[in-house]
Amino acid sequence: MMLVLVLLLLWGIVAIIILYNDVENKFNYWYSGLIFSVSLGLLCEIIRNNIVPITINREILELIARFLSALSYRLSPYFGILAGVAMYYQDKRKMKISIVLFLPVILGFIVDFIYPEASFITVFPDYSPFFWTIVIWAVPYGLITDTLMVLSYTKEKSQRFKQQKLLTxxxxxPMMILMTSAYLVPLFFRTHPFIYNLFSDIMILLLILMFALKYGILGIRIKFERERLDSTIKAMTSGTAILNHSIKNEIFKISMCMKNIRKSVHKNKLDIDDVDGNIQTVLDATDHLTAMMKRIQDQMKEIILMESSVDLAEIVGKAIEMQQYCLENITVVKNYSQGFIVKCDQIHITEVLNNIIKNAVEAMLKNGKLEITIYPKGTVVVIEVKDNGIGISKENVKYVFDPFFSTKRSSMNFGLGMSYSYNVMQHHRGNLEIRSKENIGTIVLLIFPKERILTVSRI
Structure with a gap:
């Protein structure tokens, strides 16, 4: 009893981890469904073999067990084949085929209600005379799933993803083979294979946990460490492109000006104003390059906190004052009062707010509205900065904290502001969260932990 219960819980935990970590990954989505549907079968066995025999009122429990068994038998091959399709096509195709593949499941339950004497309402599916109606499509589903997974592995070109698919x-x-046996054994031998598959199920589960911990297969890490290699490469590529573009522009200016100066000095009559103008352009270009390098250096150097007790209202007020030049056409709503005293680095937190306010202003059109609120929430204190700007697309939100990632293409924007801001809040043992909807607006939350809060205003 205890072993089966532990097995059931572990299957559920693995499915939750997969689904929680990357719900948008179709393979993980359907694989989670497969694990949950198998868990329903295990739960059925617990009720069937351990609870029903010691219960006086058995009818309801037996009906529940039969229903869970019917769900497990019908949903497991369905989720399995969709996981195989998603793995083979790598999420490039819309999964409209899921509706077509679901038809046998629906038809099965329709047959149950047409012939209740031979359905889960009366007998367990594996003892029903209509059990073959499940087998005729469930077994092919399993075989197709196996084929799609093998083909997905063989056609994969990337060695990194090839290893992931091999482990998958x-x-x-083996899991799909065991599942197929769960259909064929009752059909031919009138016995239930669960007790024989139990050891194999446990071994497969232990392999899932081991591979997930060591290799991060199925898109998961046991400590929920998100795989960020691709996004980091993308961010660095974007940052390199921006730097390359800026440097080329300034070098081109310098080159053109020096050519103009050379022409001028070889003329019979030297045009002092022309030479002076070209020299000034060269100086401006070198100043721009120097400022650009200094800004990158300042925001990428190690953060050292100089802590003091500060009222958050004063920090917010200072940040608004520093950005006043760009807030002329923006309505600023201040929803806070004094009395939220925290222990923090005032300069760094002010710079974080400068970055956030500047981003908000750049995202807003005319008649923009910037709303800043300070409030307690449970054991933390939050500074909330809300704007009604263009927002950030769903695809880009997950990259906003990556160094060099930016949706803006100005020559002095290197996508370091939010990376720096996140780093500052992490050094304060707090957090920085972004919630954004495209064409609606963005909310940025600066969250200060309990250990940094000295006084909380009673609003």
Whole structure:
């Protein structure tokens, strides 16, 4: 009893981890469904073999067990084949086929209600005379799933993803074979294979946990460490492109000006104003390059906190005052009062707010509205900065804290502001969160932890 219960809980935990970590990944989505549907079968066995025999009122429990068994038998191959399709096509195709593949499941339950004497309402599916109606499509689903996974592995060109798919096949192929046996054994031998599959199920589960911990397969890490290699490469590529563009522009200016100066000095009559103008352009270009390098250096150097007790209202007020030049056409709403005293680095937090306010202003059109609120929430204190700007697309939100990532293409914007801001809040043992909807606006939350809060204003 205890072993089966632990197995059931572990299957559920693995499915939650996969689904929680990357719900938008279709393979993880359907694989989670497969694990949950298998768990329903395990729960059925717990009720069937351990709870029903010691219960006086057995009818309701037996009906529940039969229903869970019917769900497990019908949903497991369905989720399995969709996981195989998602793995093979790598999420490039819309999964409209899921509706077509679901038809046998629906038809099965329709047959149950047409012939209740032979359905889960009366008998367990594996003892029903209509059990073959499940087998005729469930077994082919399982075989197709195995084929798609193997083909997905063989056609993969990237060595990194090829290893991931190999490990996934090592786990899923035995699981699908065991699942197929769960359909064929009752059909031919009138016995239930669960007790024989129990050891195999446990071994597969342990392999999932081990591979997830060591290799991060199925898009998961046990400590929920998000795989950021691709986004980091993308951010660095974007940052390099911006730097390259800025440097080329300034070098081109310098080159053109020096050519103009050379022409001028070889003329019979030297045009002092022309030479002076070209020299000034060269100086401006070198100043721009120097400022650009200094800004990158300042925001990428190690953060050292100089802590003091500060009222958050004063910090917010100072940041608004520093950005006043760009707030002329913006309505600023201040929803806070004094009395939120925290221990922090005033200069760094002010710079964080400068970055956030500047980003908000750049995202807003005319008649923009900037709303800043300070409030307690549970054991933390939050500074909330809300704007009604263009927002950030769903695809870009997850990259906003990456160094060099930016949706703006100005020559002095290197995508370091939010990376720096996040780093500052992490050094304060707090957090920085962004909630954004495209064409609606963005909310940025600066969250200060309990240990940094000295006084909380009673609003």
């Amino acid at each position: 096949c090592i786990l899923m192929l």
